[in-house]
Amino acid sequence: MNMVAAPVVAEADPAQGGRGNPFLLVPITLFFLLLGLAVLRSPNLMSSNGIGSAIIVATPLILATYALMAVVIAGRGTVDLSVGPLIGFLNVTLIQLHGAGIIENPFAVFGYAIFVGALYQFVFALIVIYVRVQPIIVSLSGYLALTGMNLVILPRPGGVAPQWMSEWGLGTSIFSPVLLILVLATAAWLLFTRSAFYTHLRLMGSDERAAYTSGVPIYVVRIGAHLISGAFSGLAAITFTALISSGDPSQGTTYTLIAVTALVLGGASLAGGRGGVFGSFLGASNLYLITFVLATFNFGAVQSFVTNLAYGTILVVSLLLTLIIPFIQRHIRNFSxxxxxxxxxxxxxxxxxxxxxxxxxxxxxxxxxxxxxxxxxxxxxxxxxxxxxxxxxxxxxxxxxxxxxxxxxxxxxxxxxxxxxxxxxxxxxxxxxxxxxxxxxxxxxxxxxxxxxxxxxxxxxxxxxxx
Amino acid sequence: MSSIAPTPRLGLPATIIGLAVGLVLTAIGVIFGFIQGVAVQTIILSAIATLGAFVWAWRYVLGQFIGDGPPPADGEIGEGRKVWLQFRPALYGLIAILLVFLALSLTIESFFNIWNVISLLILLTIIVLTRTLGRQFQENRSGFIGVMVLSGLFSIGAMNIEGFASANNIKSMLLFASFLGIASIGQTLVALLGGLDLSIPFIIGAANVGLLYLIGLGVPPWLATILVLLIGATLGVINGFLSYRLQGQALIVTLGTGFAISGGVQIITSIGSAYSGNVFGTVPPWLSNLAAMNGSTFGLPVPPVIVIWLAIVVILIVGMRYTVYGRYLYALGVNRTSAKRIMISEPVYWVMMYAVSGFFAAMAGSLLLGWSGGGFIGVGDPYLFLTLAAVVVGGTSLLGGQGGYGFTVIGVLVLQVLSSFLIGIGLEFEWQQFIFGLLILPMVALYARSPHIRTQI
Structure with a gap:
């Protein structure tokens, strides 16, 4: 019950958008804890090289989390499991199309990735609206289909990214184009939160029936949310391609799981209506920092197992911490x-x-x-x-x-x-x-x-x- | 089938359309017959049979429709138009399938044979029957559709693929189905409560590695197996507590515990081992016999795991139907508030179902160890979404309260026969996954469409 009531409380100040959200308490704390730990373990992080490579590695993850966030806010339990395979699909098709010499210049690459991502999400939205199947089943179906498709298109990792793109992935300076993409995407979402459309989106996510009865065009809003998500997936695919400079069909599963984890770590509600770009950013950065901090301890051969263990434990613990938020809220009413x-x-x-x-x-x-x-x-x-x-x-x-x-x-x-x-x-x-x-x-x-x-x-x- | 209105009366346009389509179909059959060089008598016989069957089916289908609706007194829209409106989605589907078939037979050389035509007819029959007969089974519609698809797939497979219906192949299909079936028990029970359990694949992998590790340590195999099953159940209890406390977040909670479990078990097993992640040991012969293809149950040449699965199926179906636990489970799934009012303890059921889920996941992991003979943490990975797919295809609602394990069994069998069929026609694993993905959606759309929002207010 508390979980249901909380978003309403957060809604009290509409001018604040999603920022008056007490659920950010946990991710913020975790972020600085991890950041402090990371810097203490490896002061090298705070150099131009360190931050630059951190941005390069973390950006695809952050953008994938944004893509998931846009549809999760739309409610009905739309946890898009297919976000990872979609990014993988865009990645392998980009590589193959580049290999065939069809897509060369940056505009074509961006246009292609964003358009195809949005197109997929558009079809997704139409199925959810008109066939009226639960979104999670649609996304499961998309997950299986796209995973299979990716392996058909590119059976094993390989291929070459466009020359101009692979230079982004070096991560030697802070101000790489990848940072620009990240900043622009974040700014675009923040601008979007100023619009009435965003208010409609959150209303629909919190209570679809209330939205319908108060005259919100729920179909249009849902399609809009999916289109935004598709565009973010496209950007995520581009930065991912820049990161690995090649094609990899099998990364999809990991990206789905990690994006869901990051989203929840960032304080969003998978039930819909709650979530923002700030929290998603923090959640994804937290995941990156966890990996980074653990990498500074030398666990040798069991490194990846320890990372898994830490992911799982931190995820569950931070979820449990959200349970105490209603108590905190009772004492600190205007938490900022x-x-x-x-x-x-x-x-x-x-x-x-x-x-x-x-x-x-x-x-x-x-x-x-x-x-x-x-x-x-x-x-x-x-x-x-x-x-x-x-x-x-x-x-x-x-x-x-x-x-x-x-x-x-x-x-x-x-x-x-x-x-x-x-x-x-x-x-x-x-x-x-x-x-x-x-x-x-x-x-x-x-x-x-x-x-x-x-x-x-x-x-x-x-x-x-x-x- | 109960007897409905005496002979349903068809309008003239509908009859003409029916006759025309029947004639076209018959003509196609005759042409194919001549191309294939079948004996003339057979062609004539099959043509008559086709025409007769089709005309009967046509009358029958439309008869259902007339029996349901009000008498066709309002003469505003014609009979054909009305039929069109009523069956528009199904007719679109039929047309689409026919077009795909045409396209395939035009592009692929050897696609154009009598078996494929019969397969097409079976496919069409399934669709028509699910649209018409399915109406009679309001309650168990998904089960009916599942059985139809299953029998259709099986007959198509038996016709097209050499050795598909052989005892050996059926045995192996059942063997794999029983692994998936045991793994999906927990998913079904948890879905009935309105939860999800994504930790199943991780527990499977962890049990698989952990059992071999324990055996390697020198623990007696039977004790090790019991230990692993108990640990699985304990992990399930933890899952249950967490997901009950964090309502609506079951997906992510179980994913988190899954990560933690698989990481933790791997750390334990690789401490002091030079080959991290790989565990070596000998699987006891009885465990191999349990799950191996050439295993035998009391002398019968059937792998015991199939028998075990069948026993579990019977116990679960009967138990969920007739015991108070089963009925309470459904009560909680349908409406938790009213269930609480009649003193059903919600947390107890959540914890219990997740514990059962953990237990059977550990069991699937142990059996898979017997099947493969070597521990591998990734053995559960395909089950991550496959158990979910089996539950969904079977027709258990993920929102809780509807469905049951019997449906999941159908779902498991459909997935297994389909994958066997796809392997049989020579498709790679990735194509199988692609087709699985594309197939889940229409199957679910046939029976699990939620009502329009304006009817929910």
């Missing part, structure tokens, strides 16, 4: 995930600074090691330069030395202003928010003090904000 996110990110920032700076011998060491890591990214230095510790000439270094305190204190002022503004506006409510604000502000001040005291480079916060 954004605020919580900011608070934890400050803590994580501290951990990152500690991990990246304290273990190496302070200032001289950072200047020696980091330019070394800079080597391979010379061509793209244009984009990356502002965020990198380049090897500065003496007078540039002096200028930088002089400018750093000013920049830092400016940033600090802005942050403080925001916090003070929130603290004041929230002061008359009986809630924990002002206290949280206070603590966060204190932490920011402390962090600033530590940074200026250590003379650590000012670029690390920028990197953190960059992701």
């Amino acid at each position: 995930p954004v605020l919580y996110f900011v608070a934890l990110s400050v803590v994580a920032l501290g951990v990152i600074l500690h991990a990246t700076n304290d273990y190496q011998d302070r200032a001289p060491a950072t200047e020696v090691t980091q330019p070394a890591a800079l080597g391979p990214i010379a061509p793209e230095a244009l984009y990356v330069a502002p965020l990198e510790v380049a090897s500065p000439t003496p007078d540039e270094a002096a200028l930088r030395e002089a400018a750093a305190p000013i920049v830092l204190s400016l940033l600090l002022l802005v942050v403080l202003a925001v916090f003070v503004r929130i603290a004041i506006s929230q002061a008359d409510r009986r809630s924990i928010a002002p206290a949280v604000i206070f603590v966060v502000a204190a932490l920011v001040l402390l962090g600033a003090y530590l940074i200026s005291h250590d003379g650590a480079p000012a670029d690390t916060p920028a990197v953190e904000e960059g992701q």
Whole structure:
């Protein structure tokens, strides 16, 4: 019953969209826990190389989760099991069509992937609407059919991706086209949440009958949700192809299971009506971080088993944690995930600074090691330069030395202003928010003090904000 | 079949259409007969038989329709138009199948023989019968359709494939069907409550590896088997608790526990072993005999696993029909609120059904070990969605309360005969999967369409 009532509570503030969602509590906590752990285990993650490759590897997963999310919100238990095989299908057909020389230029590739993905989902929606079979059966059917089809099209992994695409997969810098795709897809969904169509979608997902009786065109809304999902699948397939630079027909199953897991880890409800791009992003990143953290422990031959065990356990535990959310909600009524996110990110920032700076011998060491890591990214230095510790000439270094305190204190002022503004506006409510604000502000001040005291480079916060 | 209205009266257009289609069919038959070089007497005989059978079927089909509806007094729409409206989806299907057949016979050389024509006729008969007779079985419609499809598939297979109906092939089909059948027991029971159990394949794999590992450790095989079955049931209990607490999330909960189980078991078995993931050991002869193709039950040349499966089938069907546990299970599935009002404990049933599911999954895993003779964690993987498919094709609703294990048995047999048939005509595994996928949808659409939303308010 609580599970049913919760989305209604979250709905109380429509202007907030899906962001006032207390179910984000678990994924946010988990995200920063894992991030802190990952950075402590392997400080290398917080370099241009590390973040770049993390983005390349995690993006297909995140986009697959988005694709699943769009249809899950539509309700009726539409857990699209066929999302993985669909991505696999687009992957192998892209490879084969490229091999045959039919699809070459980027526009054709994007057009093809998005169009075919949307077409498949369109047929899916029509079957759900007009044949009126349970969506999960349709998706099961699609899963089996597409898995078989993929193996027919490309019996074993192989093939070559287009040249321009395989260069994306190197993951040597943060600002790869893959990041652009991810950001654009996320922004598109966020824009979409501002529309009335999105409100209709959530209403239909929460209660289809209520939506029907209040005049929502449920058929159109359902088709729309599936089309969006198809477009996301297309993007996921493209980034997946860029990641592996070839075709792989057998990855479909794994992607389905992982996308469902990520979606649930991100606090979405498989029953429909609840879910968002923020949670999905966190869920998918969490899965990536789990794999990453476990990879830093050297388990040797049992590595994949440990990963499986951890996936399963974390999934079940985080599901169980959602059971206590109604209790939390009773005490903290206006929980703000954004605020919580900011608070934890400050803590994580501290951990990152500690991990990246304290273990190496302070200032001289950072200047020696980091330019070394800079080597391979010379061509793209244009984009990356502002965020990198380049090897500065003496007078540039002096200028930088002089400018750093000013920049830092400016940033600090802005942050403080925001916090003070929130603290004041929230002061008359009986809630924990002002206290949280206070603590966060204190932490920011402390962090600033530590940074200026250590003379650590000012670029690390920028990197953190960059992701 | 109960006797319906005395002779159903057909309108003129309907009769003419029927006669015309019958004549066309007969003509096709005659032409094929001459092409095949069959004796003239046979051709004439079969032509008469075809025409007669078709005209009778036509009258019968339309008779059903007239008997149901109001007397055709309103003369606004013609008879043919009315028939068209009533049977539009079925007629579209018929036309589509005929077109596919035409296309196939035009493109593929050797496709054009008498056996395929007969197969086509059987297929058409199935569709017509399910649309007409199926109406009489409101309750067990899916079972009826399943049996029709099963017999149709089997007869088509027997005609087209050498050795399809041989005792050996039937035995092997039953053998594989019993593995799938045992694995789907839990899925059926859990689906009756409105849940799902995706941990079955992982438990199968874990039991498969774990049993061999225990035997390798020196535990007596019978004890090891009992241990594995008990552990399977325990894991099921955990699944049941979790899915009951997390209502509506059963899919993902069981997936999570499945991951954890398969990972955990593999870690345990590969500790101290140089070959991680591979377990070595000797399977005791009685276990091999249980599940092997050449096993014998009390001297009879039937693998015991088939007998075991049959016994379970009988016990389950009778038990679910006549015992109080079975009736309570259905009561919970149909309406949990009213079930609670008559003091049926919901958590107990959830935990019990998931425990049964874990138990039988472990059993399937152990039997598969006997069949293959070597432990392999991935042995359960095909069962991930296959058990679900068997339940769905059989006609048990995933929303709970409708269906039963008898239906799942039909579903299992349909899937098994179909896959055997596809192997027989030389299709690879991937094509089989493709056809499975495409077939589930229309089969379910025949009986499990949910009502339009405007009727649900």
